[in-house]
Amino acid sequence: MSFFLHSKKSRRQMLRSMMGGGVVSLTLPFLDCFLNTNGTALASGAPIPTRFGTWYWGMGQTPGRAVKDKIATGPGIEFLEETEALIPHKDKLNYFGKFNMPLDGRSNYTHFSGWVANRTGTAPEAGGNIPAPTLDLLIADEIGKGTRFRTLDVSSVGMARQNYSARNTFNRAAAEIDPVALFDRIYGPEFADPNKADFKPDPDVRMRKSVLSAFTEETKDYMKTLGAADKQRMDQYFTSIREIENQLALQLTKPEPNLACVVPTRPGELGPDEVVRVREIDSVIETHKVMTKILAMAVACNQTNVFNMVFTDSFANVRRVGETYTHHLLTHEEAIDPDRGYQPLTYSFNKASMDGMASFIDIIDSIPEGDGTLLDNCLIFASSETNYARLHTIDGVPVYLIGGAGGRMKQGMYVAGGGDPITRVGLTAMQIMGVPVQNWGTKSLETSKTISEVVV
């Protein structure tokens, strides 16, 4: 039975009262992260939020060429030739080496189990199975509620499905793969520039929100008539509606002035040839830079507190012009050069990934915010799905935590895992971000051991 049919007011009276300003006067939820007193104040005096992001690359690293192994945890990371682009950022990140990823007898679904276990704390039971929410969404549940977008999911490799953020197998958002569409989604007509002097709420927005609310009330009747599984699906539907209602409500509220927020230039439309070459590595690198600039500024403009960037997918479907082999194929079929002791073409792709990570850090670190940069107020979890792709190894999968996390994380540390479960890194990241979690993961991946060496 509908809300309106129970009401003594007519439906039209209800709508009118909803449109009459009641909605607009509602106080928006105060961001949890705004409570962080460690942050530096914005120009307006409001504290700077701490944001969380992930950065993903496929195919891991070249053994002995990426980061020098250490026995003990301590300051100082020795970057080797594959990661040399990270050297300028050595004091702004931590590297986690020699952590294990036990699957408790479950299969290692190649190029899949690694990222799922690393990001959900649980090994998948089958290929395609995502058994638990990824950590970015657990963090978004804490810090993402008051922003326009709960998360922004972006991929520079042109594959919308390959987004490593999901609540479960069937609840996985698609990544934005088109720079123009990403720009328009963020900075289109719904974007409220915080530094614009005049702010006038659009009456259309107020009405759109009211109409949506009216239909939502109507729809709630279905909650009472559905089976359990469908009810869960409907719960998610209503959660999704609330996100849009939140977006609309934010459009009715004047944003805090924010000097860090400078709307970037809209990228040019891609020509047909560029579409065809979307997974050519040089094109990926260029797209990644363009999309990172759009994304980073969206973060600086407080459009989201949580973001996910995919540089290359877990099957690394990237290649070079004229080459018959993709990065993935090379990892398996390229011979090891007997003189150099590694696969040279594979190495070149791995190095390109690390160069990509460095450019990602560069861009985020180039945005001034408060007394520092945007990077100082971010925590970025960067990882791959494998350690050595040629053998599909998942123990020792490389993970970096990048940024200052609003002063909550030490940086420049090499953390030696000593065979501990990799979930210790995810747990630590969530705790730094304020998720009230004491232990995380299942079976042998379950851990309650924070990596205290990196926590301030």
Add this chain to the structure above:
Amino acid sequence: MLISKMKRNIGQIACVAAAICTLTACGESEPQTSGAPPDMRRLTSEQYRNVIHDVFGEHVEIASRFDPLVRTDGLFAVGASKAIITPSGFEKFYNIARSVARQAVDKDNRAVLIPCAPADALRANEACSRQFFTEVGRHLYRRPLTESEMETAVSAANEVADQLNDFYSGIEFGLTGLLVTPSFLFIIDETEPDSSSLSGLRLTGHAKASRLSFLLWNSAPDDMLLEAAETGALHTDNGIERQVERMVRSPFLARGVRAFFEDFLDLEKFENLEKDTTIYPAYTINTAESAKEQMLRTIVDHTVNQDAPYPEIFTTRKTFIDSHLGRVYRVPVARPDGGWEPYEFPEDDVRAGILTQMGFLSLFSHPGRSSATLRGKAVRELLLCQKVPDPPGDIDFSLFNDPNAPSRTARDRLTAHATVPSCAGCHKLTDPIGLGFEQFDGIGQFRVAEQGAIIDVAGDLDGNQFADAKSLAQAMHDSPSVPACLTNQLYSYAAGRAPERDEREFVRYLEAGFSDSGYSLKALLRDIATSDAFYAVSEPKRVDDGVRAASFNDKTKQELGS
């Protein structure tokens, strides 16, 4: 009894006389099934477009992408039954709804799409709003709006019209609201009491109409089908039979069959298809689109227009080509303007059937080279419904990385797999089939040699020897697994789920009927669409606390006070 079932029995009598039919096919009536709990399926992108275009016209643009569905049990149609609308997914639906609604009330369209005009366009007009939402809502929701739903839509439209001094803005906002409700975005199995069924439930007439129309036309029911639902005709065998016959004869059947094969053959992969144009200069994005279109045109013409036996899609020399494909196939094309024309490969040509077309050959290859393994895996999994196990996670590829090995052809390289026990188990399932296509490169161009070595394309398919791709296609044509796989997947596609345990006998019954019909896809669609199993529903799922979740009919019962 339905006409098609009567025909089946007549056929079965003849079949017994000839002593060539299976026990299942002989004299068996449709096995009883109990169905599955009522479900809800998210509209696919194509269904969404079709419904919008059917209601508002082809000119309405839907530019954005939807969140992808998860391919489950080999079909997106099954994944649609589990689909969840994520926040960003809802944002897309919402923005598309706004765009559609804006276009519907556009000055150029409103006279056609809105069935009435208000006397004063600057004010609300309840009668006209009600008329609009009555007509449009019935098609969007695939049932009449309830009074409560109507009241919400009309009130919203009127209020907005008053606030903005524009009747059409009111319609636009109200329509946007309708387009983001679950009743539009999901195909919902609404049920009602039925004492004659095992569960005490049956689908409502409207829910049956939706099942039929999305199966056969991949869109919402038309007026005649909705009328059949409203008169109760869809609760009678005769009523169902008449509608199915009408729909199977309709040109829209081609749209439904296309949708099934796009799903069945996983042609969505074309969205991510990429080839290296320095290696394959004949490849462009237009070529890829033509390759997909060629596969679908070949299949639809063969199974719908010609009503020819399904296994012959693997052997037919008849197809359609355009100028883009002419470059790949190296055949002259009469229409260089990009238009399509019928084409028949010569009898002595290396190509026959859809597996030798560019679409299949390029889709299951790497960006810069062919792949016998991917092609063989696709044949096994998509067309024979046989699962190829995932590769072991700890495999050591150094066995295949000898830089001095004299590997020039794919067969040379893959022979190594066959010699290693941990690899051979799966590669012997895929490679012998895939090697049969090695005379076609990564985009399907013919070649006889690779790196100077003559390509050997002989092999076997489950014991049936073949000498080349054409005889492999013949082996596919002759394989009993081919029609069995199609039957299982078509029923799964229709039901939005894999067959339940007690439906296995029913699927075998469908297979027998398919065989009896000479493997007519239309006959199989008729058999499914007129079967009792297709509409059967069991008890709804239960909630965790042990209290039975209310079904749609419970709501009806409560409202009736029963």
